[in-house]
Amino acid sequence: MNDLVAKLVETLDLETLEENLFRGISPANGWQRIFGGQVIAQALVAAQRTAPAERQVHSLHGYFMRPGDPRVPVIYEVDRLRDGGSFSTRLVTAIQHGQAIFTLSASFQVKEEGLDHQIPMPALPGPEDLPSGESLGEDILARAPEPVRRYWMRPRAVEFRPVSTDHYFKREKLPPEQHIWVRVTADIGDDPALNAAVMAYLSDMTLLDTSLFAHGLSIFDERIQAASLDHAMWFHRPLRVSDWHLYTQDSPSSSGGRGLTRGSLFSREGVLVASVAQEGLIRPRRMD
Incomplete structure (x- = not known):
């Protein structure tokens, strides 16, 4: 496991303070606020720590209320709402400076068989046919604005x-x-709980940007004030985040200063492993 992936796994390994109470820290990356995917994933880990081991997460729904402060830990308080015959429900509140910054509800289910269907994966070039790393920055993004190049070339897990x-x-x-x-970028093993948490982490990346394409804008445009408002995710089938997945995204609507984006995550074999939906703030900035 390389250093960046090891650091991500460490970031998701919350400290247990008391029953139903956990503490998470942020990596020192110089960001002014905590990445939303980190808060989603840490809140999911807190919920997982209180759910029966034989039950895996099948859905989560979260709301962002305040920007997270990366300089101080986040406290995650879990409310065990219900443990039924097949499902368990948890409510997690992320707290900083005495205030809630994020809430997440998550549902866990025992493994069972049932009806099975899915939409097909789009026919698109595979990852080996696409530029990456230095070639992406030098050949493809050379004409892009500096913030775009900096984002895509930043070392990450x-x-x-x-x-x-x-x-x-x-x-x-x-x-x-x-x-x-x-x-x-490295193998994190087959633990379903860790793979689900990391998939939740990366599902927040690039998603909000899609709602701006119809307007000739991007998330890096200084004319736009952008922030995630909520995040929902459904886990359909087993997954391994160390393998390639195709993240397809579309935005059916933007209005009222908000944009809605939907996402589907397919394995290399075309298996739909997860679905995502997010509404975000895409408010034009006042330039006076």
């Missing part, structure tokens, strides 16, 4: 290979959709 990068250096109004291959 998660590797992205976008099918198209047109929206990063064009001001044209484009269809509100994107497709990105994604994986963790």
Whole structure:
């Protein structure tokens, strides 16, 4: 396991303070606020720590209320709402400076058989056919603004290979959709709970940007005030985040200063492993 992935796994390994009470820390990366995917994943880990071991998360729903402060720990308080015959429900509140910054509800289910169908994975180039790393920055993003290049070239535990990068250096109004291959850059093993938490972490990356494509804008545009408002995720089938997954995204609507984006995560074999939905703030800034 490389250092970046090991640091991510360490960040998700919460400290137990008391029954139903956990503490999480943020890596020292110089960011002004905590990455939303980190709070989602840490809150999910807190819920997992209180759920029966034989029950895996099948859905989560979260609301962002305040930006997280990366300089201080986050306290996660878990309310064990219910343990039924097949399902367990948990409510997690993330707290900093005496105030709630995020809430998450999560549902866990015992493994069982049932009806099974899924939508097909789009026919798109595979990750081996797409630029990555230095070639992505030098050949594809050379014309993109500096904030875009800096974002894509930043060392991280998660590797992205976008099918198209047109929206990063064009001001044209484009269809509100994107497709990105994604994986963790080292093997984290087969633990279902850890794989689900890391998938929740990376599911918050790139998602909000999709709602801006129809307007010829990107998340890096200084004319836009952008922030995640909520995040929902459904886990359909077993997954391994160290393997490539295709993250397909589309935005059916934006209005009232908010944009809605939906996402689907497919394994290399075309298996739909998870679905995502997020509404975010995409408010035009006053430039006076």
